[in-house]
Amino acid sequence: MRQSSLVVVANRLPIDDSVAPDGACEWRRSPGGLVSALHTLLRHTPATWVGWAGGTGTAPALPDVDGVRMHTVPLSAEDLRDHYEGFANATLWPLYHDSVEQPEYHRRWWEAYQRVNQRFAEATADVAEEGAVVWVQDYHLQLVPGLLRALRPDLRIGFFLHVPFPPPELFMQLPRRAELLRGMLGADLVGFQRAQAAHNFAQLVAKVLGVPATDRRIAVDDRVVRIGAFPVSIDTVEMGALATRPDVVDRASRLRRDLGSPDHVVLSVDRMDYTKGIEQRLKAYSELLADGHVKVRDSVLVQVAVPSRERVGQYQILRDRVEREVGRINGEFGRVGEPAIHYLTQPFDRAELAALYRVADVMAVTPLRDGMNLVAKEYVAARVDDSGALLLSEFAGAAAELSEAYLVNPHDLEGLKQGLLAALRASPDDTRTRMRAMRAHLHEHDIRAWARSYLSALDDSGSLLTRLGAT
Ligand code: ADP
Ligand code: F6P
DSSP states (O other): OOOEEEEEEEEEOSEEEEEOTTSOEEEEEOOSHHHHHHHHHHTTSSOEEEEEOSSSSSOOOOOOBTTBEEEEOOOOHHHIIIIIIIIIIIIIHHHHTTTSSOOOOOHHHHHHHHHHHHHHHHHHHHHEEEEEEEEEESGGGTTHHHHHHHHOTTSEEEEEOOSOOOOHHHHTTOTTHHHHHHHHTTSSEEEESSHHHHHHHHHHIIIIIOOOBOSSEEEETTEEEEEEEOOOOOOHHHHHHHHHSHHHHHHHHHHHHHTTOOSEEEEEEEESOGGGOHHHHHHHHHHHHHHTSSOTTTEEEEEEEEOOSTTSHHHHHHHHHHHHHHHHHHHHHOBTTBOSEEEEOOOOOHHHHHHHHHHOSEEEEOOSSBSOOHHHHHHHHHOTTSOOEEEEETTBGGGGTOTTSEEEOTTOHHHHHHHHHHHHHOOHHHHHHHHHHHHHHHHHSSHHHHHHHHHHHHOTTOHHHHHHTOO
């Protein structure tokens, strides 16, 4: 078994299998914030990525991707149902996102969560060199740090949560709350997107486990676990370069023409997820059309909503409702050849996304709750001429950094409509000043800065950073 000195452990590998039209199996980058962040970072690093390849049954042997070794962990159909679709995405995901949908609690799901976390811990123990740094990602694998420490006490273990960590009032609902906290405390460093999340965690550790904790350090047995906020980011330079590529510039012009050369293009790009506020946004847009504040010939909304977690009931219900609403709005307000909303559910490559960002005069990112939201950051990075308005939910982690965006509360329909109108009607001077400030922030706080701050806190020797080329 080949071993590595840096091992990233995430539920999902950075590639998805898909069958090409000619029947061949091809691999493509899976949509989602975690993959977007880490894929860029690890490219050409002699690291191993431990994760699930997206199917069930025997784990396929995968080739290295951009120099990174892929180590697959198999999931059975039952694991998929009870771990991924169950405990991870129907218990933890809604609970951690303000319970915007009701979390479900089933003992069978918890058993699967433990079993799959154990399998990930064992797979990681197999591929980690003596003294390696292991970086465990996200809510699917909260028990892995503790389980891995029991198997391999020689490792330096980091854990990073990409999603929000909820306040005690919500987390306390979890039947197995103590075990989850103990699992995370198996790490040397527990990272969150926001300082509030670290604070919530410290409070819960004190309350549930009776262990004194500050927002920075927790003494567990004979170890100190550090905690802190490390807001994740994007490869700002790469997105800027992509957005200026001649083929992407041409593609953006063609897209605008294909959209009927409207005065305003409003764009939203989301996974089809109830946390993203898609229904609220459609309602706001529909009311603006009905009020006559927005006219079909002048403005067009492009809603990209790539299907996600398609077998989870709440996601199926959402997709049906969104599609019905898009149909209703187009039926009511569209004209022949001029739909009010262009609705796309396809995964796009990075160049197509960059062209879409280029063409969007207003980017509407209005989740009800989001750990960070990298789409908002990608849009800003793609606006190389400092034009364009970002309409951003106060409840996205990104709002703490991109405070010059047009900030809205997506639960407030009137506020959402006013925010969208303000973004549509903003003067070029105003949008330019705001965009410049946000772009300057992202140039400093990019994905490498994120890795630098997290990994230097995890591995104070600095050797890891040098190998990553992140210094
Ligand atoms: P989440 O992690 O909840 O999915 P983020 O906004 O943080 O939300 O990250 C989403 C990532 O997935 C972004 O990098 C975005 O570019 C990518 N993405 C979203 N929709 C698509 C799509 N249709 N095709 C390809 N990539 C997509
Ligand atoms: O960023 C949150 C997150 O859940 C990631 O962990 C995940 O990879 C991404 O969204 C996409 O979700 P999924 O892996 O369920 O398709």
